[in-house]
Every structure is written in structure tokens, then in C-alpha cells.
Amino acid sequence: MSITTNFTRLTGKLGALALAGAVSFGLGSAAQAETLIKFATALSADSGLMKVAYGPWIDELNERAKGEFRVQAFPPPFANAVNVWNRVVDGVADMGIVVLPPTGLPFTGSHVTTVPGTGDNVVAGSVALWKLYEKGLLKGEYDDVKLLNLVTVPANVFISKTEVDSMDDVKGMKVRANDKNSAAALTNLGASPIAIPFSEAYQALSKGVVQGGVANGVTIVGFKLGEVTGYQVDNVFFGMVPAAFVMNKDFYDGLSDEAKKILESVSGLEGSIDNGMRQRAYDESNRAYLEADKNYHFVTLSDVEKAKWDAALAKVADQWAAETPNGAEILRVYTEEYKKAAAQY
Known part of the structure; x- marks a missing residue:
């Protein structure tokens, strides 16, 4: 076989390989054309809130x-409740859901949703x-990001290891507070609020370090706080935590x-x-779960007793409005818009 023939065959094979490579590269490029959006979340993939x-x-x-x-969720340890915001702002994540209070950042106006007594309708709050x-x-609160959505999570309620149906039952009780507003509310009710990290709440309740606290269905069911309490005041609400869907600006x-x-x-x-509707659906499923638990009890305060609790919580609203820049106007508008939305949703 001549050198020329061998050369022709060799170049033919190389050409075929080059063509195959070009086709493969082209297919790869087409696949890569789909932009990946890294969605940071502090929730694990198997958490109820993530699933529902x-x-x-x-x-x-x-x-x-x-x-x-294509949006892909990146759960912990990629991000956590404290650093999700920074992950998005810094471009480590492209997008994320940020529960605002744990960040420690000054979302002062947005925290109006955490004011006790402002409502429990998660869609209206959103x-x-x-x-x-x-x-x-x-x-100024969302200047560093592209804000997509704002949402409130289900309302916080008072939970306890023993039955509570009056303010007298709460007096002197050691309880876990979620934030500044819930601590103020619990103090006004006569309780002794204690700052305990959420990661230690189950253990603190289980060991009797605290006898109660504020929580919502997400934590009562998802983090099994219902197992170590057993009672829930059903007609007084301690605000709703705000959250934001945000994207890196660039x-x-x-x-x-x-x-x-x-x-x-x-x-x-x-x-x-x-998103408010989705939160509501999840809250309803948690409610149904708790109602089916014979060891968990819902307590409805009498009208007289509820009036006492409402009066104690109203002082927190007044204090928040006085201490927050433009707080009175923010609280007024939020309350007004909440009432209009609650009548519709």
C-alpha cells in the first residue's frame, strides 16, 4: 500500500473524528445555552416547606x-439562614429565598409583619x-438586589408544655422568643422570654429549660416542636415572619x-x-396534621381573656411604630392594605 494511500486514509479518519468532535461540541454548546440559575435556600431538599x-x-x-x-436549588451547606442574602448580593448564588430576621440586617420596615396582632392571613400579609x-x-431595603417577590410565612402562635387559657397561666413562665417583637409581647403577657437559637429549641423544650414560646406550623410540625409542647393558643397571633425572593442584580x-x-x-x-397561596396550603396541611394528633391540643381563649392579650400585644405595635423610622406610616399602610387583601383572599 502506498504512502499516499495511507495518508489519504489517515486524513479521512482524522476528518471524521474532527467532524464528530465538532458535532459533539455543537451539541454540548446547545445544552450549555440553557442558563443555570443557582437558587440558594436555607432549607434542606426534604423539608416540607421546600416540597410543598x-x-x-x-x-x-x-x-x-x-x-x-433552569433554576436549581442549592440547599445547605451552600447557604444558611444567616448568609443567604449575602450569597446572592455577592454573586455566589444567582437567586435565593431570604427569611429576613435571621440575617441580622436592617429590614426595619419589612419587619412590620412581625408585629404581634397584625393578622394571620398569610396571603393578605404577602x-x-x-x-x-x-x-x-x-x-433602601432592597436596593442591592433585584426583588422578585415578598411573602410572609404562616403566623406565629403561643405554644406550651402545659395548658394556657389565661394571662395568669403565662406569668413567670420561661419561654423562647423568636425576635425583638415577640420578646416584647411575651414580656407584656407576664412571661420571661429567653433568647435560644432555633437549632436548640427542641432540646430546650424537651429538657424544660423553657416551658413554651412562639412558633408556627412550619416549626411545630416540621421541626417536631409539637412533640415537646402539646398546647397551642389558637386565637392570638404573634406576627408573621417576612421573606423575600431576590436575584443578584448583575x-x-x-x-x-x-x-x-x-x-x-x-x-x-x-x-x-x-407564594402566599403556597404558604397557606402548607399551613393548612400542618394544621390538619396537628388536629389529627390526639396529644396536641388547641386552646381558644375566652372573649374576655383574648381582650387582655390583645391589649398587651397592642403596646408592642405602638412601641414598634415609635421606634422605627416612619414606623407609624408603615404600620398604618400595612394594616390598611392587609385588611383590603384579607377581604379578597
């Missing part, structure tokens, strides 16, 4: 994206919080117009309502 609320929201967003982008942003009453600016359009379709007021 945030996970389905991500799935719906990916369905709308149709290959334009709408009212977005309306505050829309009306410019949360100045990352958002670099997206295609089509990708931005898709994100906008699940953002703003409608997106906040949608």
Missing part, C-alpha cells in the same frame, strides 16, 4: 422557561408587604429579554400572591 411551596414554584418557573434557563414596597415605604441584567420576561411573569404582586 418553594420546590413547586421552582418547577413551575422551569416549565415556563422551556430551556431558556400582598400588604408588597404594597409597602410598591409605594416606596421600604426605602446576573439579572445579563439575562436575555426572554428570560427576564419569564421571571417577571412570576414576580411582583401576582408572584407574591402565588
Whole structure:
């Protein structure tokens, strides 16, 4: 066989390999054209809230994206409740759900939702919080991100190891507080609030370090606090924790117009309502679970006793309004928007 023939065959093989490589590279490039959006969350993949609320929201967003982008959840240790905000702002994550109080950052206006006695309708709370942003009453709080949605998580209630049906039962009781507002409310009720990290709440209740505290269905069921308490005051509410869906500004600016359009379709007021609905559905499932537990009891305060608790909680609202910049106006508008939304949702 001649050298020329061998050379022809060799170059033919190389050409085929090059063509195959080019095709392979082309397919790889097509696959890579789908932008990956890293979604930071402090929740594990198997958490109830992730399965019922945030996970389905991500799935719906990916369905709308149709290959334009794909959102993928990055749970701990990629991020935690304290650093999710910074992860997004710094570009380590592209997007995230941030529960605001644990960050320690000054979301002073947004914390109006944590004021005790402001309501327990999670959809109305989400709408009212977005309306505050829309009306410019949360100045500076979200300047470092592209804000997509605002949502409140289900309302906090008082839980305890022994039955509580009056303020007298609470007096002197050592209880765990969630934040400054809940601590003030518990103090006004006559209890002795103690700051205990959430990660230690189950153990503190189990060992009797505290006899009660404030929590919601997410924590009572998901983190098994119901197992070490057993009683819940059912008609007084200690505010709702605010959370935000946010995206890194530069990352958002670099997206295609089509990708931005898709994100906008699940953002703003409608997106906040949608997420509020998901939170409500999760809360209802937790409620049903607790109602089926024969060892867990719901206590409804009498009208006279409830009036006493409401009066104690109202002092916290007055204090918050006085101490927060433009607090009186923020509280007024939030309350007004909440009532309108509650009548609709």
C-alpha cells in the first residue's frame, strides 16, 4: 500500500473524528445555552416547606422557561439562614429565598409583619408587604438586589408544655422568643422570654429549660416542636415572619429579554400572591396534621381573656411604630392594605 494511500486514509479518519468532535461540541454548546440559575435556600431538599411551596414554584418557573434557563436549588451547606442574602448580593448564588430576621440586617420596615396582632392571613400579609414596597415605604431595603417577590410565612402562635387559657397561666413562665417583637409581647403577657437559637429549641423544650414560646406550623410540625409542647393558643397571633425572593442584580441584567420576561411573569404582586397561596396550603396541611394528633391540643381563649392579650400585644405595635423610622406610616399602610387583601383572599 502506498504512502499516499495511507495518508489519504489517515486524513479521512482524522476528518471524521474532527467532524464528530465538532458535532459533539455543537451539541454540548446547545445544552450549555440553557442558563443555570443557582437558587440558594436555607432549607434542606426534604423539608416540607421546600416540597410543598418553594420546590413547586421552582418547577413551575422551569416549565415556563422551556430551556431558556433552569433554576436549581442549592440547599445547605451552600447557604444558611444567616448568609443567604449575602450569597446572592455577592454573586455566589444567582437567586435565593431570604427569611429576613435571621440575617441580622436592617429590614426595619419589612419587619412590620412581625408585629404581634397584625393578622394571620398569610396571603393578605404577602400582598400588604408588597404594597409597602410598591409605594416606596421600604426605602433602601432592597436596593442591592433585584426583588422578585415578598411573602410572609404562616403566623406565629403561643405554644406550651402545659395548658394556657389565661394571662395568669403565662406569668413567670420561661419561654423562647423568636425576635425583638415577640420578646416584647411575651414580656407584656407576664412571661420571661429567653433568647435560644432555633437549632436548640427542641432540646430546650424537651429538657424544660423553657416551658413554651412562639412558633408556627412550619416549626411545630416540621421541626417536631409539637412533640415537646402539646398546647397551642389558637386565637392570638404573634406576627408573621417576612421573606423575600431576590436575584443578584448583575446576573439579572445579563439575562436575555426572554428570560427576564419569564421571571417577571412570576414576580411582583401576582408572584407574591402565588407564594402566599403556597404558604397557606402548607399551613393548612400542618394544621390538619396537628388536629389529627390526639396529644396536641388547641386552646381558644375566652372573649374576655383574648381582650387582655390583645391589649398587651397592642403596646408592642405602638412601641414598634415609635421606634422605627416612619414606623407609624408603615404600620398604618400595612394594616390598611392587609385588611383590603384579607377581604379578597
